[in-house]
Amino acid sequence: MKILVMIKQVPDTATQVKIGPDGKAIDTAGITWIVSPYDEYALEEGLRIKEKRGQGEVVAVALGPDRVKEALRSCLAMGADRAIHLNDPAWERADTLMTARALAAAIKQEAPALALFGRQAIDDDMGAVGAAVAELLGWPCASWIMEESVDEAGKAIRVGRQVEGGLELFDLPLPAVVSAQKGLNEPRYPTLKGIMGAKKKEIKDVKAADLGLTAEAPALSVIKLETLPPRPPGRIIQGEAADAAKELVRALREDAKAI
Amino acid sequence: MAGSFWCLVEDDRQGNPKKVMAEVLGEAGRLASQAGGQAEAVWLTDKATEAGIKQLGEWGAKRVLLLENPAFAPYRGEVWAPVLAELCLKESPQAFFGAVTARQREAMARLAARLGAGLSADSTALALEDGTLVATRPVYAGKLLSKMTWAKMPWLATLRPNVFKPADSQQGAVAPVEKPAVTLPAAVMSLVERREDSSTGLPELAEAEIIVSGGRGLKGPENFAILESLAKAIGAAVGASRAAVDAGWRPHRFQIGQTGRTVSPKLYLGFGISGAIQHLAGMRTSKVICAINKDPEAPIFKIADYGIVGDLFEVAPLLEQEFKKLLEK
Ligand SMILES: Cc1cc2nc3c(=O)[nH]c(=O)nc-3n(C[C@H](O)[C@H](O)[C@H](O)COP(=O)(O)OP(=O)(O)OC[C@H]3O[C@@H](n4cnc5c(N)ncnc54)[C@H](O)[C@@H]3O)c2cc1C
Numbered sequence: 001m002k003i004l005v006m007i008k009q010v011p012d013t014a015t016q017v018k019i020g021p022d023g024k025a026i027d028t029a030g031i032t033w034i035v036s037p038y039d040e041y042a043l044e045e046g047l048r049i050k051e052k053r054g055q056g057e058v059v060a061v062a063l064g065p066d067r068v069k070e071a072l073r074s075c076l077a078m079g080a081d082r083a084i085h086l087n088d089p090a091w092e093r094a095d096t097l098m099t100a101r102a103l104a105a106a107i108k109q110e111a112p113a114l115a116l117f118g119r120q121a122i123d124d125d126m127g128a129v130g131a132a133v134a135e136l137l138g139w140p141c142a143s144w145i146m147e148e149s150v151d152e153a154g155k156a157i158r159v160g161r162q163v164e165g166g167l168e169l170f171d172l173p174l175p176a177v178v179s180a181q182k183g184l185n186e187p188r189y190p191t192l193k194g195i196m197g198a199k200k201k202e203i204k205d206v207k208a209a210d211l212g213l214t215a216e217a218p219a220l221s222v223i224k225l226e227t228l229p230p231r232p233p234g235r236i237i238q239g240e241a242a243d244a245a246k247e248l249v250r251a252l253r254e255d256a257k258a259i
Numbered sequence: 260m261a262g263s264f265w266c267l268v269e270d271d272r273q274g275n276p277k278k279v280m281a282e283v284l285g286e287a288g289r290l291a292s293q294a295g296g297q298a299e300a301v302w303l304t305d306k307a308t309e310a311g312i313k314q315l316g317e318w319g320a321k322r323v324l325l326l327e328n329p330a331f332a333p334y335r336g337e338v339w340a341p342v343l344a345e346l347c348l349k350e351s352p353q354a355f356f357g358a359v360t361a362r363q364r365e366a367m368a369r370l371a372a373r374l375g376a377g378l379s380a381d382s383t384a385l386a387l388e389d390g391t392l393v394a395t396r397p398v399y400a401g402k403l404l405s406k407m408t409w410a411k412m413p414w415l416a417t418l419r420p421n422v423f424k425p426a427d428s429q430q431g432a433v434a435p436v437e438k439p440a441v442t443l444p445a446a447v448m449s450l451v452e453r454r455e456d457s458s459t460g461l462p463e464l465a466e467a468e469i470i471v472s473g474g475r476g477l478k479g480p481e482n483f484a485i486l487e488s489l490a491k492a493i494g495a496a497v498g499a500s501r502a503a504v505d506a507g508w509r510p511h512r513f514q515i516g517q518t519g520r521t522v523s524p525k526l527y528l529g530f531g532i533s534g535a536i537q538h539l540a541g542m543r544t545s546k547v548i549c550a551i552n553k554d555p556e557a558p559i560f561k562i563a564d565y566g567i568v569g570d571l572f573e574v575a576p577l578l579e580q581e582f583k584k585l586l587e588k
Binding site for chain 1 (some may be wrong): 398
């Protein structure tokens with residue numbers, strides 16, 4: 001069974017982000033990059049499916065500039081068999097739709113049984129690419145899954161999708177798209193052997209033309225990035241615990257009108 | 260119709276629109292009146308109630324497009340998206356808004372792909388600038404705001420619950436109901452079962468107006484009872500930091516933050532939470548933030564409106580008493 005896992009390289013959340021000179025993107029100088037955490041859950045699940053079945057192939061796919069190779073390399077170190085890097089200036093301003101079109105075209109070429117995504121990338125938090133890809137491919141899709149099992153024949157997947165107030169268990173015929181929610185698994189750390197082995201694994205560069213795509217105007221574009229408006233300074237309520245509690249409740253009612 | 264600001268109805272699966280719809284319809288109505296248009300509701304459901312339809316009218320929907328069919332429940336993207344797209348192509352709405360809920364964030368993403376339109380997910384502000392919609396979205400763990408705009412209509416957006424001002428209920432306002440005929444695609448996914456979360460008797464996290472939240476400072480799962488008791492007294496939901504969740508003290512669904520839920524209550528009370536950037540990402544748009552932490556240097560105090568430096572085990576029960584006194588008045 002072939003499994004594709006779509007991953008995105010994002011700034012580490014602890015990194016300072018500064019607005020770049022054009023005011024529309026961040027200044028990438030000095031940023032520490034990581035694989036978006038939800039994508040790690042997706043990759044881990046892909047690896048587990050393969051291990052459980054005792055056969056199959058896990059392919060990591062990412063779209064972005066040269067630096068993204070490093071993220072793909074760490075997926076290979078975790079255990080992915082090979083990687084595909086969608087790397088073309090045509091995708092420089094890729095929005096959700098353009099990204100989804102590129103990934104859908106790559107998935108179509110590879111024809112896997114399962115396309116795994118993270119629930120959202122933690123840079124722009126749009127959380128729409130997985131479902132958009134499913135729509136473009138005409139595949140069923142379950143978002144925010146907390147558990148899954150693939151049937152023995154490799155023809156269907158049962159997933160638990162997190163919804164308000166509960167978990168909905170669905171059967172999806174394969175091929176299908178699913179997106180990983182935290183709680184699905186605990187991603188492994190790459191072993192030293194994995195890291196060494198990753199150097200020999202293939203990362204294939206794919207251009208837009210290879211997928212029959214050309215540059216297009218984004219459907220949704222950034223006008224500008226802004227820093228947060230400053231929050232008014234807070235107030236530390238001093239005094240004995242009993243007095244402080246009393247004063248806090250008073251302030252919440254009378255000053256903040258929050259209760 | 261140009262000028263139509265559509266709102267996808269989120270319901271309680273019993274035929275009533277959820278409270279978040281007052282916010283979505285309120286915002287759609289506000290923008291539509293500036294654009295010389297009107298807010299309209301689009302409702303895909305297996306059953307609608309008269310009361311539910313009436314509610315939509317009172318929240319400002321000037322028309323309800325009702326699609327009532329067993330095929331719409333449970334939500335399945337392969338059924339919903341083509342139907343929504345067909346409606347959009349027939350009626351060309353100017354905008355189509357949803358709420359950030361499990362099904363709507365997925366349905367809207369599929370619809371956007373199908374229409375080749377832009378989607379601003381989890382928007383926290385919307386405004387018309389020179390006749391074009393501009394959305395504001397928190398990005399990079401809420402450290403920056405991104406202002407975004409669309410290349411074409413319909414402007415698709417999902418709205419973060421509890422952020423937008425709810426519509427004032429107009430008693431007696433009645434929205435005409437239309438039942439458009441659509442092609443129903445065959446469902447591909449099949450529901451095996453629905454497992455309900457064990458009920459806490461407290462409000463749902465994403466919709467709660469008040470959230471009491473606990474972190475590693477609680478020291479163990481049993482101590483969440485202290486927060487639950489406080490929460491009961493004030494009608495709050497109970498959330499948790501990732502440290503508390505990863506320690507196994509609370510189920511994942513209660514985690515607030517970048518890798519958990521994003522919440523935006525009127526009042527957020529954090530107990531024994533340090534305020535890591537990833538936690539702030541999930542609660543920073545709360546209107547009033549209070550922190551109770553024994554460390555005066557804890558970063559949460561930097562964004563808190565009110566803070567008490569102290570032992571939560573002492574302060575939480577005292578707060579509960581004080582809130583009770585206040586609410587009994
Ligand atoms: C990729 C990534 C994603 C993440 N996503 C999330 C997320 O979604 N949500 C999230 O919360 N975290 C997330 N984290 C983790 C985050 O970085 C912090 O580790 C976590 O939020 C810390 O939880 P905490 O505040 O409960 O614990 P700590 O940081 O350990 O803080 C405990 C606090 O309790 C106080 N305290 C202790 N005892 C008492 C007492 N008796 N009375 C009062 N105060 C007391 C201490 O002073 C301290 O400030 C993420 C991290 C990464 C790397």
